[in-house]
Structures are given as structure tokens and as C-alpha cells.
Amino acid sequence: MTAETIYELTVEAPPGDLIAYDPIRLASALRIEDPSRLAIETDGMNHALVTIYPSDPLADVELPDPSELVMDDQGRIWVGRYHNGRPARMRLYDPRAGSAQRGLLFGTTGAGKSTGLQVILAAEKRSGIVTFLSDLKGGQSVPEARDNVDWFVTTPEGAMAQLRTVWLIMQARQVRYAAAGRSKFLMNRPDPLLNLRIDEANRLLEKGAPFRDEATYYIKDIGRTGRSLGIGVHLSAQAGHLEELGGSDTLRGMLKDGEVILLRWTSTMMRQLVSDGLLAAGQSLAPIPKYAGAIKLISQFEEAGDEDAPGTQGSGYLLSGPSPTSRFRFFNVGSTEPVEGLDPEMLALYGDGPVRQLEKESLDDAGDAYAGRLDGPEAYAAIFPMEEEDEDGEGSGGGGGRKSGGKKRPVAPGPAMPEPSKPRARTLAERVQAVLENSDGDLDAAAILEAVNADGDRQVRLGSVRNTLTALKSN
Numbered sequence: 464m465t466a467e468t469i470y471e472l473t474v475e476a477p478p479g480d481l482i483a484y485d486p487i488r489l490a491s492a493l494r495i496e497d498p499s500r501l502a503i504e505t506d507g508m509n510h511a512l513v514t515i516y517p518s519d520p521l522a523d524v525e526l527p528d529p530s531e532l533v534m535d536d537q538g539r540i541w542v543g544r545y546h547n548g549r550p551a552r553m554r555l556y557d558p559r560a561g562s563a564q565r566g567l568l569f570g571t572t573g574a575g576k577s578t579g580l581q582v583i584l585a586a587e588k589r590s591g592i593v594t595f596l597s598d599l600k601g602g603q604s605v606p607e608a609r610d611n612v613d614w615f616v617t618t619p620e621g622a623m624a625q626l627r628t629v630w631l632i633m634q635a636r637q638v639r640y641a642a643a644g645r646s647k648f649l650m651n652r653p654d655p656l657l658n659l660r661i662d663e664a665n666r667l668l669e670k671g672a673p674f675r676d677e678a679t680y681y682i683k684d685i686g687r688t689g690r691s692l693g694i695g696v697h698l699s700a701q702a703g704h705l706e707e708l709g710g711s712d713t714l715r716g717m718l719k720d721g722e723v724i725l726l727r728w729t730s731t732m733m734r735q736l737v738s739d740g741l742l743a744a745g746q747s748l749a750p751i752p753k754y755a756g757a758i759k760l761i762s763q764f765e766e767a768g769d770e771d772a773p774g775t776q777g778s779g780y781l782l783s784g785p786s787p788t789s790r791f792r793f794f795n796v797g798s799t800e801p802v803e804g805l806d807p808e809m810l811a812l813y814g815d816g817p818v819r820q821l822e823k824e825s826l827d828d829a830g831d832a833y834a835g836r837l838d839g840p841e842a843y844a845a846i847f848p849m850e851e852e853d854e855d856g857e858g859s860g861g862g863g864g865r866k867s868g869g870k871k872r873p874v875a876p877g878p879a880m881p882e883p884s885k886p887r888a889r890t891l892a893e894r895v896q897a898v899l900e901n902s903d904g905d906l907d908a909a910a911i912l913e914a915v916n917a918d919g920d921r922q923v924r925l926g927s928v929r930n931t932l933t934a935l936k937s938n
Contacts, residue, residue, distance in 0.1 A: 469514065469516055469517065470515040471512060471515075472512070472513040473510075473512060474510070474511040475509060475510055475511075476509035476510075477509070478509070480509055481507075481509060482508070482510070482511045484503065486498060486749035486750065487750075489503070495515065497518075497755070498749065498752075499519040499521070500515060500517070500520075501513070501514070501515060501516075501749070502546040502547070502749075502789065503788065504789045505788055516546070520548070521546055521790065522773060523795060524543055524794055524795055525794065525795060526794040529589070529811070529812055529814060530589070532582070532585055532812075534555060534556070534586065537554070537558065538554050538555055538556030538557055538564075539552040539553065539554045540553060540555060540583065542583060542793055543582070543791050543792050543793040543794050544792060546791070547789070551784065551792075553566070553583070553781060554722055554783075555590075555656065555658065556650060556695075558650070561646075561649060561691060562647065562648060563657075563689060563690050563693050563694055563695035564695050564721050565686045565690070565697060565720075565721035566698070566722035566723060566724070567697070567722075567724070568580065568697070568698070568699040568700070568726075569700060569701075569726060569728060570701065570725070570728070571701060571727050571728060572701060572901065573753070573774075573776065574726035574776060575726055575775075575776030575777035575793060576701070576726055577604045577662075578776065578793060578796060578797060579779075580604070580660075580662060581796060581797070581809055582793050582812070583660075584596065584605065584608050584611065584612060584660070584813070585796075585812040587612075587658060588611050588612070588816070588818060589813075591819045592655060592656045592819060593613050593655045593656065593658070593819050593821055594660060594819075595612070595614045595625045595628070595660070596612045596614070596616070596662065597617075597621060597660070597661045597662065597667075598615065598616070598662050599617070599618070599662060599663035599664070600662065600663045601617050604663060605662065606805060607806060607809040607810050607812075607813065608813075610818075613818055613819065613821065616837075616838040616839075617838060618838055618839045619672070620842060620843035621837070622661055622667055622678070623681075623847075624832045624838075625659060625832075626678060626682065627681065627846045628829050628830065629657065629685055630684060631829065631830065631846075632657065632694070632821065632825045632828055632829055633685060633689050633692055633694050635825045636654065636694070636825065640691075648691055648692055648693035650693070653822065654825075655821075656693050656694075656695070657693060657695070657821070658696075658697060659685065659696045661699070663699065664699060664700045664708065665701060665708065668698075668700075668707060668708050668710075669707045670889070670893070675709065675710075682696055682698075682709065686721075697722075701901070722781075722783045724781055724782070725748070726751070726778065726779035727751040727752075727779070728751075751775050751779065753775065754772035754773065754774055754775065777793035777794075777795065778790060779792070796808070796812050797809040797812070821833065830845065830846055831846070891915070891923055892935060895915060895931050895932065898914040908929050908932060911928055911932070912925050915928060
């Protein structure tokens with residue numbers, strides 16, 4: 464094999480058999496030390512293409528020109544490249560069905576989820592799409608997006624305000640479209656596409672989160688009804704398992720029909736993707752290691768090198784695309800080294816153009832939270848009407864009952880909205896399980912103890928962790 468040779472093998476199993484493979488075993492059989500040189504695609508049945516590259520084909524994926532991010536006439540944005548150099552595109556709008564899309568972006572810590580999200584957000588701005596963004600990492604995940612989306616919030620209360628506002632906009636559009644005899648959404652005729660994006664969505668939807676049930680309700684209803692009204696809902700998460708996304712089979716089923724991007728994952732997540740139908744039976748994905756390149760064994764009698772292996776951030780699979788088992792990589796964007804403050808190269812990705820805002824016909828329905836682009840409790844109070852409770856804890860409902868002196872609770876016109884549920888304290892078993900599921904490798908009890916005590920919950924001792932591990936192994 465010469466340095467520049469690319470080999471492609473066509474594989475076919477006998478009729479009645481399905482192709483199954485282990486990427487690492489296959490690389491070993493082909494005497495390929497660096498698995499990133501190997502690309503495997505199957506049709507989920509008995510055909511496969513195996514491509515062998517002289518080096519990692521996704522080591523560097525540059526964006527030719529930010530103007531290329533503009534959505535095409537098929538409602539797709541260009542977000543990166545596949546291993547074979549072909550463009551990786553995700554759909555935001557289906558012009559044939561006249562519908563907005565919904566989606567999921569998964570990835571473990573350090574998998575490049577935030578950078579991928581920046582590419583998507585920049586494409587939405589350049590495409591004239593209205594974007595509401597909840598950055599639930601306190602605004603740290605995608606800080607450059609703050610002035611480049613229509614409404615940017617950083618708190619669970621702000622996320623709930625955005626959900627409620629989008630739901631009300633959806634109702635307003637539904638009335639207008641019905642009156643006009645329209646059953647489908649037509650891009651910018653006259654309304655713009657509106658996308659609600661929630662980053663670190665697991666913080667809003669995981670077990671014990673205060674707004675879990677309420678947020679799940681709104682996401683499901685917007686996902687079901689909003690598509691034909693030009694409204695999409697998209698979640699980005701570090702979820703180790705799908706239960707962290709609202710615990711709702713309806714929600715998971717809804718999102719499986721949308722655009723799903725999977726970056727580096729946990730083994731638990733992979734099992735669930737197969738069992739939940741996000742991958743067809745017989746299909747499998749080659750694992751994405753944290754670092755690319757061959758693993759070199761260095762004897763204790765040899766001098767060790769100090770070169771760092773290149774990372775694989777941004778590499779993943781577009782499960783809803785035409786090649787779900789073909790590895791792709793988001794464009795490498797932003798500065799190569801950390802900078803003080805906002806990244807100028809990331810800001811340049813968004814461009815200097817104006818941010819698209821909501822249509823004026825829906826401004827009254829959107830209300831004060833949107834008008835002021837509010838965040839936190841202030842945003843929540845502005846969009847969820849409040850009533851005062853009487854001495855028995857019952858709402859006055861504006862009917863002149865005796866007031867308790869200022870204690871208030873939310874009242875929800877439209878869908879039933881109970882008060883935010885109180886978070887349930889997680890058990891130690893749940894905390895340990897979360898650490899194990901989000902780990903890239905094996906951890907000893909001491910490492911698990913350190914991770915558990917860093918999750919913000921109560922501190923525990925090493926003996927408790929060991930006892931919990933023993934109990935988990937026996938179950």
C-alpha cells in the first residue's frame with residue numbers, strides 16, 4: 464500500500480444473513496494499527512462498504528467560507544464532512560412536507576458538542592431563522608451566541624419562559640393559518656422559521672429537576688403541533704441514557720423522527736440507541752475514541768515521547784442522514800488555542816448581519832418576557848401569570864378572596880401547569896451509575912468517589928461507594 468492509496472472493499476453476506484462486525488477486530492484482522500483509518504458502512508442488511516485510508520480522513524475539516532452555512536433550497540445546512548469528503552448536511556426545514564424539524568445532539572463531555580452547536584447556530588443566523596436559545600451551562604457553553612440569536616437565556620426559569628412563549632406563538636400561528644386555509648408552513652411567507660434550542664437539556668429534564676414534568680409537556684406539544692407552523696424544537700445533551708430526557712416514551716419517539724447527531728457516546732447510550740430504534744437492526748457504529756491515532760506501547764527501557772495525540776472532538780454520526788453509519792466531523796471552527804473572553808473567530812462565524820426576530824403578528828402573544836428578552840425568575844414571572852394564595856393555601860383567582868400577604872404561585876392559562884415539582888434527592892446508587900455511564904473507561908473506587916463528590920450533591924465516603932458498587936454488580 465502506497466502512502467496515498469485508498470482501498471474500498473465491497474462486502475456481501477449470504478442471503479438470509481445480516482452483516483455484523485466488531486470494528487476493532489476488523490482493524491486487527493486487516494493489520495491496521497490506527498482504527499481511525501478504517502470506515503465501515505452497512506445497509507443494515509447484508510451489504511457493506513469498508514474503506515481503508517492512509518491516514519485519518521477527518522483529521523482536519525475546514526469550513527471553505529462561512530457563507531456556505533446558508534440553508535439550501537431543500538432546507539438543509541452544511542455542518543461538516545463525511546469520511547469520504549462528501550458534505551454532511553442536517554435538515555432544518557422540509558419544503559416538500561412544509562414542516563420544521565426537531566432534533567437531538569448527543570455527546571459526552573469533551574466530544575465537541577458546543578462547537579457543533581455553534582456551527583448550527585451560525586447557520587441559522589445566516590439563514591434568517593429566528594432562534595431562541597437556552598444555554599443551561601450558565602451561558603458558558605456557547606457564549607458567542609448571546610448577541611447572535613433572537614433570545615438567549617441561561618437559567619431553567621428562562622428556559623421555561625421560552626418554552627411557554629413558543630407554545631403561545633404556536634397557538635397564534637395556528638389561528639392565523641387556519642383562517643388563511645393553510646395546512647403547511649411556507650418559509651418566510653410571511654413568517655420566519657422559529658427554532659427553540661435547549662443546550663444541556665438534561666439539566667432541565669433529568670430526574671429530580673424542578674421543571675421536568677412541565678418542560679416535557681411543552682416540548683412534546685411543540686414537537687407534535689409546531690412542525691406545520693414553522694416551529695422546531697431541538698435538544699443538546701450530555702445524557703448518558705434517554706431517561707435523562709424527560710422519562711417520556713412519547714418525547715423519545717417524537718425526537719427519533721427528527722435530526723439526530725451522535726458524537727462520542729457511552730456504551731449505555733449505544734445500547735439504548737439500538738433498542739429504541741434509532742439504529743436499524745444489524746447496524747452498528749464504530750466507537751469514537753477520545754484521541755485519534757494508533758496506541759503505541761512503550762517499553763520501560765525506551766524513552767517515551769511527549770507528543771499529544773490529536774483529539775476527535777466533533778466527530779460523530781448523523782443518524783437521520785442518508786449514511787447513518789458513516790462517520791462525519793463538524794467543521795473545525797474557532798481559535799486553535801483558548802482566548803481571553805469571546806472568541807473572535809467564533810464571532811466571525813456568525814457574521815455581522817442582523818439577527819432575525821419574531822414576526823410582528825405574534826408579538827402580543829409572545830408577551831413581556833420576549834419583548835424584554837428576560838431571563839431567570841423575572842422571565843418566568845412575566846410569562847406565567849401569578850395569583851396570590853389565601854390563608855388556606857388556595858389561589859384567589861382574582862375573585863376577591865382574602866390575600867396572604869404576597870405569597871404567589873403560577874397560574875397557567877391553556878395547558879394545566881402545576882407548580883414546579885420539588886427536586887428528589889438522588890440515591891448514591893443513581894449518582895454512582897451516572898458516573899459509570901458517562902465514563903470513557905474503567906474507574907476504580909477512588910476515582911468514582913472523587914467524581915461523585917464533585918457532582919454537587921452531598922459528600923460521601925469511600926466505604927459507601929464500595930458498598931454501592933457491590934450492590935450494583937449483584938443486581
